[in-house]
Amino acid sequence: MSDPILTDPWRVIRDLYTACDPATTEKFPKFVTEHFKSHLQAPDVFAQVPVLDLKHPPESFSDGSVVVFHAMIQDTSISPELYLAFSENGVGGGWGLPDGGTNQTGDVRTSDLRECSVFWAVTIPGLSAWCFEGNPLSETSVAHCCMRPHKYPVPDAPHIGVQLKAISTSHGQIYDETLARPLRTTDLSSFVGILTSEPVQASLEQPTPSNVVTLHVLFSITIPSSVIPRLFPDSSLIPTIKSLREEIIQWIADEGLAGDRYAAEWVLLCAVARVRSRTPPVLPLSFTLAGFPPPLGDSSTTPTLHHVLSQLFPLVTTVPLSLNNLNNTSSCPESKDEDLHSGWLQHPKGSILLLTESAVTEGGIFNKGVMNIHSVQEMMRDQILDYIFPFSSFRFDTDCSFVIVTEGKKSTFFKACIQTNINVLLRPVLPVDRARQALYKSSDLISLPPPDKLSQFRRLVGGSKIGQVTIGESTGKHIEEDFLQERSTATKGAKGQGFTPDDLVQRVLVARQV
Structure with missing residues (x-):
């Protein structure tokens, strides 16, 4: 790639600064955004921008590389930073410029300082492997160790965590017309920026700043709630909608539920549900699948249903409701020592959360466990999630579908018709031993439909999730x-x-x- 916008973005910014009319320097950040966006946003050019992900972690890029990071905003509570926008050496600051303002010999004028918004963003939790395919770089074997794993909602899961820095207006908004409002937690965006490594703001827990992966945002593109853009109705599917729906239900039954077609239809109905209105409340139905046998081995084994749903929907996460998770981890995001730790309910809108009770054993549920259960119940019932701070808490709207699998006739923690609306007993068509194996087989043993058919399945359920x-x-x-x-x-x-x-x-x- 010989385009200097991709190979040497800092030089491009310096050249823009040199050519900038001194009378318009106040608008320089917006000028930079518009310049990069106009060159990179075209589909054929945007496809050439390297993607920052687990296959291509920060260690595989050189300092100052232009990358795109498909991410979820995890923390917006980080204090803004000041940067030197204008310096006596004629070099503008910001965007991670290595020499921006470093040759300043006199006192810094406060009029030359500007504000930079700081966020923390993470790999989109529960993102299915078939989303955002087509990275132009070859796969790399470089390992990545995230510096702040407590800011990711899926415990112990590999991910990328990035400090975002964006030249901002007085309202804390990135210069991008697609973001006409401040970024909020769990928002999804594709952030295009310049990759560096810079100190993270100090906290009470870690008073000495440490370097973390930092992305200086040039512009961003909002990711739709369906992640992959969908249409409703999709005109190409209209003639076959009824037959496609039947095929989807049958495939979910055969591959994920040991042949139980009735349960499969309920799973599909709850998976495509979403918040339609908050006043009056028209919220998604949650679903309990009872009589779901536990795995033969490890009690935390992921059900096949997770792998099946991940082939259809872009955002699917399994949360084992073990006593250890309930008593020793957090369901809600919580600020600790001025740092927002994530909770396993902090997921983007449109997510499907598969809660499994197979790992529940004998033992007590302590105060934290009771609070966690209450948070799940509240999110199911009202689609809201508390963000807990030392002297207050804030409630954020959510839009997640819940599917609970339990061994008993009813959920251990969630009563039907109160927090969960539908309770269905699993009735496999396979013999008991074969049924249990089918319910917990690995993803590589799933029989997938032909690629064209699978694409139709995804388009139909994706459109159904956004359609009126x-x-x-x-x-x-x-x-x-x-x-x-x-x-x-x-x-x-x-x-x-x-x-x-x-x-x-x-x-x-x-x-x-x-």
Whole structure:
């Protein structure tokens, strides 16, 4: 790549600074953003920008490389920094320029200082392997050790953590028209910037600053909630939607649920659910799959269902609800010594969280475990998550689908019809021993549909997750009449158990997903 924008971005910025009209230096950061964006955002050029990921970690790049980092914002509470924007040697500061302001001999004028916003971003948690394919670099064997693993929501998972620095306005916004509002935690963006290594801000826990991977943002592109752009309706799929839906359900059943097609349909319905309204609340239904046998070996083995869903959806994470995780880890992000530690519920909107109870053993649940369970219940019910700080907490909106698998008839921690809306007993069509093997086979043993068919599956479920569906008058009337009939029958039954208005709401929500 001979383009100087990719090979020597610092020289390009210096040249822009030299050519800049002194009367317009206040707008220089925006000028830099527009210059790089206009050259790099074209699809054919953008495809040439190296991707920063686990296959191509920071150690595989030289200092000052231009890269793109597909990331989730984890922490926006970091204090802004000041940088020397103008210096007597005629070299502008910012963007990690190695000599920006270093030759200053006199006192620094406060009028030459500008503010730089600082964030912490991480590899998108739960990101499926088929997303963001096509990295132009060959794979590397360079190992990466993240400096601040406590800022990633999936404990012990390999990832990249990056300090983002962005020349900002007085409102703390990156100069990019796609970000008309401040960045918020769990937002997803593709950040294009200059890679360096710089000190992280000191904290009470670590008073001596240490160098971390730093990306000086040139511009960013917002990643949609579907991660991969989708259409609804997708005109190319309309003629085959009904048959495709049946094929998807059957494939989930065969590969992930030992042949149980009924359970597979409920999994799909809950996986495509999303927040449709907060006032009044129209929130995703959560789902408990009961009678799910534990694995034969390690109790933390990931169910095959995780691998199957990861082939269809872009964001899928499994969270084992073991007593150790409940009692000794955090579900909510929490500020400790002025540093925001992540929690295993801090996931981007559109995520599917598969909670497994197979690792639950005898033992006590202590105060932290009770708080963690309460946080999960609250997020299921209200789609909100607390961010805990020393003297206060802040509530952030979420939009995640929950699927719980449990060995018993009901969830150990979450009661049906209160926090989880649907409870279905798994009924495998395979013999017991074969069923258990099928429910916990590795990802490389899954039989995938042909590539074209799998692409259609992904487009259909991706569009379903963002589409607006209305219930016709005839369908609404049928739901109401069916509800009244069943309520009447249940009331007259031996148990005398009637239906509540919540059951009618639930049927309407399900109808929207069908």
